[in-house]
Amino acid sequence: MSTDYDDIAFEYKIINSQLAIKKYAEEFTFLNLLGDVKGRTVLDLACGEGKFTRKIKQRGARHVVGVDISQKMIEFAQSAEKENPLGVEYIVFDVMELGRIGSFDIVSASFLFNYASSKEALLAMCHTTYVNLKNGGKLVATVNATPLYLPINSNATQKYGYLIKSTSPLHEGESVEYLFFMDEYSFSIINYHWSKETYEWAFLKSKFRKITWQPPTISQKGIEEYGVEFWKDFLHQPNFVCVECR
Numbered sequence: 303m304s305t306d307y308d309d310i311a312f313e314y315k316i317i318n319s320q321l322a323i324k325k326y327a328e329e330f331t332f333l334n335l336l337g338d339v340k341g342r343t344v345l346d347l348a349c350g351e352g353k354f355t356r357k358i359k360q361r362g363a364r365h366v367v368g369v370d371i372s373q374k375m376i377e378f379a380q381s382a383e384k385e386n387p388l389g390v391e392y393i394v395f396d397v398m399e400l401g402r403i404g405s406f407d408i409v410s411a412s413f414l415f416n417y418a419s420s421k422e423a424l425l426a427m428c429h430t431t432y433v434n435l436k437n438g439g440k441l442v443a444t445v446n447a448t449p450l451y452l453p454i455n456s457n458a459t460q461k462y463g464y465l466i467k468s469t470s471p472l473h474e475g476e477s478v479e480y481l482f483f484m485d486e487y488s489f490s491i492i493n494y495h496w497s498k499e500t501y502e503w504a505f506l507k508s509k510f511r512k513i514t515w516q517p518p519t520i521s522q523k524g525i526e527e528y529g530v531e532f533w534k535d536f537l538h539q540p541n542f543v544c545v546e547c548r
């Protein structure tokens with residue numbers, strides 16, 4: 303089991319674009335929190351295959367840069383850019399070592415921080431985020447759900463296409479295995495658990511001031527397609543939570 307996306311890039315790309323929780327909950331909640339990006343400059347950290355990076359540019363952002371540590375994920379992002387040029391710039395780099403590459407209005411980080419395997423790593427990621435923001439800018443992030451919810455070892459998540467396995471109760475920095483599946487595709491990846499207090503410690507230590515947690519919400523389309531009942535267990539124990547820092 304690893305945290306390396308090079309080996310699972312293809313399966314991730316398929317599931318990330320098609321699984322109901324990703325289309326109707328993750329994407330909906332994250333993009334809503336990101337808000338109006340028209341004319342803004344945006345740095346998308348842990349951009350993966352560029353799903354959000356492209357959407358941000360398509361929503362009118364002036365300049366968008368995507369950064370990811372996985373060569374394979376960036377290759378997918380670049381091939382989408384080649385097919386449909388939007389003017390997004392992609393960089394293969396470890397966020398912890400990126401340093402300041404610009405002064406952005408918004409930094410987005412969908413599922414970055416839960417790859418920090420130590421508090422120092424979490425701090426390094428938060429620091430990179432902060433130094434790339436303009437004064438008054440904002441960070442919008444999604445992290446795995448464990449700071450607020452405990453969807454661990456529950457079979458109720460099976461109908462949404464994922465299982466989360468770890469020891470219970472969770473300890474700080476504990477590894478958590480996420481297994482996603484849809485049709486013939488599946489992948490499994492290791493995340494790390496950090497409590498809400500540890501995340502807030504890292505954000506505040508990186509000089510962010512106002513921290514707002516945002517639980518998942520479901521788009522109207524998701525409710526129409528699957529019905530309210532379907533989403534009940536998910537909303538009770540979701541697989542992610544969003545956070546905004548100013």
Ligand SMILES: C[S@@+](CC[C@H](N)C(=O)[O-])C[C@H]1O[C@@H](n2cnc3c(N)ncnc32)[C@H](O)[C@@H]1O
Binds near residue numbers: 354369372411413
């Ligand atoms: C779950 S994917 C999220 C992709 C995209 N943000 C999304 O939500 O669709 C997590 C991504 O984080 C990247 N990643 C993990 N640790 C990283 C690091 N230290 N620096 C840059 N990228 C990292 C992985 O390579 C992977 O592409």
